[in-house]
Amino acid sequence: MDKAGFIAAADRQCQQQGVKLTALRRQVLELVLAHEGVVKAYQVLADLQRERGIAAPPTVYRALDFLVEAGLLHKVDALNGYIVCSHVGCCHEGLILVCTACGSVNELEAAPALDTLRQQAAAQGFAIAQQNLLLTGLCQACRV
């Protein structure tokens, strides 16, 4: 999906959810979209400062939190970063594959695998929360 298409889809999704994709939040989303792969909060902050002159960390973190909550971005804990969700519109849990060689990101549907894991964990009385699975490895281009 191209950037404009993603923004449009984001608008629809926020409207559906009854939350507001404000100008600031949209600007942050656009800044994230402008990068390939994983983006860091302070990178977005720097970009935002370039566009608006001044901005503080909470401004960016609030917007990023909102976008994650709205299902438009995913947080990648292992890398302290964020990625654009490649399945906007479908309620899902992602299987996020990060190539350790080139940094590229690939997001698949993780629901089936997580169902299995939930069963296994439930047998121990543990309730797995809604979340993404982050795994590292080598993408096709880097396997050689």
Added chain:
Amino acid sequence: MDKAGFIAAADRQCQQQGVKLTALRRQVLELVLAHEGVVKAYQVLADLQRERGIAAPPTVYRALDFLVEAGLLHKVDALNGYIVCSHVGCCHEGLILVCTACGSVNELEAAPALDTLRQQAAAQGFAIAQQNLLLTGLCQACRV
């Protein structure tokens, strides 16, 4: 396994790997063992300072990195913390369940689930590396 037993097993494992469990590294390991569940680097640092008078972050981070590398601890990215491996000695891929309420940790065997995930990723040309699977949720005691 009790603490003394774990230290003994750690000694054996390091010897097998040809790496040295020095006094400092052992002390850090003992400090981690002294806690239940997830332990944070700066908590270990504070403990270490109480025992030795002075210590700086790199001292702790180096020891923790070593212990992770040696397979004695696992890093829990989502919580910026570390846990003791409950399968020392067996080469494994763990399914690590962390309770977000109480911090307790439960480590299961993840091989079956990871096999499924590997197949799914391989269909996209992605080769998932050897690793642990970290998931958060609520333990039996905290579900209520």
Added chain:
DNA sequence: TTTCAAATGTTACTATATAACAGCACCATT
């Protein structure tokens, strides 16, 4: 228009992690 809640601005701070270099302990070779 008033009023309230949500969003944003602002300041200050806490928490997490690493770079870079200095000193030391140990072992192997000479």
Added chain:
DNA sequence: AATGGTGCTGTTATATAGTAACATTTGAAA
């Protein structure tokens, strides 16, 4: 014993990540 290398630890400084708390603005409902 002296030499020199390697790996471990100490030390200082800094980089990076994230949040608390309160002030101000804004926009829609009453």
